[in-house]
Amino acid sequence: MTEAQAAVYIGRSIKTVQRRRxxxxxxxxRDGGIRYRLEDLEAYLAERRVAATTPPTPSRKSKYRRASAGSEQNRNALCEFI
Structure with a gap:
């Protein structure tokens, strides 16, 4: 494949493919131009693969505190008053 096709395949720019080459x-x-084999691009991607070593980060905590039962009762009472 051409440099442009190789760049699309690995998800990088043509300049990056040229630098890596x-x-x-x-x-x-080199055959009157620069060509890449699919197997070589797959080997390049496989070399750069990094296995996950840590568990995914837990979901973020809410930045707001959960209302207590007393606060909720006060809010309901205020709404009834208005």
């Missing part, structure tokens, strides 16, 4: 991170074929 020049650094030797992505194998390529």
């Amino acid at each position: 020049k650094c030797g991170q992505i194998a390529f074929i």
Whole structure:
């Protein structure tokens, strides 16, 4: 595939693909131009894969305190008064 197609496949820009090729991170074929094999791109992505090592973060706490039963009664009484 071409550089543009390879960039779309790995989700990066063409410039990034070119930099990674020049650094030797992505194998390529020089055949009157630069071409990439699907297997080489998959190997590049597999090398960069990082396994999850920590459990997902718990959901965030609400920034508002939960109303106590007394507060709720007071609010209801105020609403009835008005």
